[in-house]
Amino acid sequence: MRLPESKYLRRALFGIAALCLLLLAVIQYLLLPADGNRTDNLKAVGANVVANLLTSLIAFVVVAGVVLWLMPPVADSREVKVVSGRDRAATLDEGRRSTTFWWFSGGLGRFNRAVVIPELATAARRSNSARSIVLLTLDPDSSAVCSTYAELRGARRSGRGQEWTEASVRTEILATVLVAFQWRDREPLLEVEVRFKQTCSLTRLEINESFAIRTSEDPAESALVFPRGVPFYSLMQEDFRLDRKQARGIQTTPLPAGLDAAPLRSWFVQIGISCAQGMSDSEIREVIEVAASSRSPYE
Numbered sequence: 001m002r003l004p005e006s007k008y009l010r011r012a013l014f015g016i017a018a019l020c021l022l023l024l025a026v027i028q029y030l031l032l033p034a035d036g037n038r039t040d041n042l043k044a045v046g047a048n049v050v051a052n053l054l055t056s057l058i059a060f061v062v063v064a065g066v067v068l069w070l071m072p073p074v075a076d077s078r079e080v081k082v083v084s085g086r087d088r089a090a091t092l093d094e095g096r097r098s099t100t101f102w103w104f105s106g107g108l109g110r111f112n113r114a115v116v117i118p119e120l121a122t123a124a125r126r127s128n129s130a131r132s133i134v135l136l137t138l139d140p141d142s143s144a145v146c147s148t149y150a151e152l153r154g155a156r157r158s159g160r161g162q163e164w165t166e167a168s169v170r171t172e173i174l175a176t177v178l179v180a181f182q183w184r185d186r187e188p189l190l191e192v193e194v195r196f197k198q199t200c201s202l203t204r205l206e207i208n209e210s211f212a213i214r215t216s217e218d219p220a221e222s223a224l225v226f227p228r229g230v231p232f233y234s235l236m237q238e239d240f241r242l243d244r245k246q247a248r249g250i251q252t253t254p255l256p257a258g259l260d261a262a263p264l265r266s267w268f269v270q271i272g273i274s275c276a277q278g279m280s281d282s283e284i285r286e287v288i289e290v291a292a293s294s295r296s297p298y299e
Contacts, residue, residue, distance in 0.1 A: 106201070
């Protein structure tokens with residue numbers, strides 16, 4: 001028998017058991033004869049049945065009490081919870097499987113361009129229903145925000161193994177923009193919006209239909225999960241809407257037919273990324289290579 005997980009159901013279980021014990025005790029000791037020379041067979045059978053039920057119920061209550069005492073407390077799925085670094089990827093996977101939208105507010109959007117965008121695009125085609133993605137990344141035109149972020153990432157454990165500079169941050173952002181619009185042009189049911197923030201943070205916010213999750217750039221660090229239905233989920237949504245309202249939007253012009261450096265540079269400038277104008281052909285080709293080789297930071 002599975003014991004109830006809610007503390008209120010557990011109280012109800014033991015309350016009903018206590019009432020049954022009381023009722024059986026009354027029947028056993030007050031309503032049935034107490035002498036050993038029973039002449040009424042029906043009363044004798046009834047007494048045996050009640051005694052057996054009473055013994056079984058007492059045994060059940062004792063065993064259930066011991067089991068509940070040994071069991072760890074069960075977390076309420078509607079409560080804010082902390083997810084360890086090793087469980088972050090699985091939590092994000094769970095959120096993507098059943099959502100029709102994905103909101104991201106963070107730095108570069110590497111996980112989104114490698115995993116979220118392709119999977120939601122595939123889901124849109126498979127289900128013949130629209131999926132929506134909103135990405136709020138750092139503004140590549142802001143030298144101050146890109147250099148500040150590069151300094152922050154380079155000083156942290158997760159930044160080891162890669163040289164973080166203003167140029168590399170800008171390249172990552174442009175690669176995310178490129179992948180987002182490639183999938184949007186390829187899948188008509190995928191709605192994509194990209195906006196740029198003027199401030200940077202070491203945490204990221206991602207929201208889907210099941211929960212909101214606040215993570216850091218370091219995949220090994222824990223995350224905070226706010227399931228839908230708790231007040232903090234609505235608060236995270238409002239926080240995102242405020243960031244979205246303040247972020248700079250770009251045009252939604254279709255990509256050029258080929259991914260050559262010159263037309264792609266012109267496209268970046270046309271949609272509102274003016275820093276691309278001063279980028280060389282080799283720098284634009286690097287953006288294309290980073291976009292093509294995108295991989296999840298959790299791998």
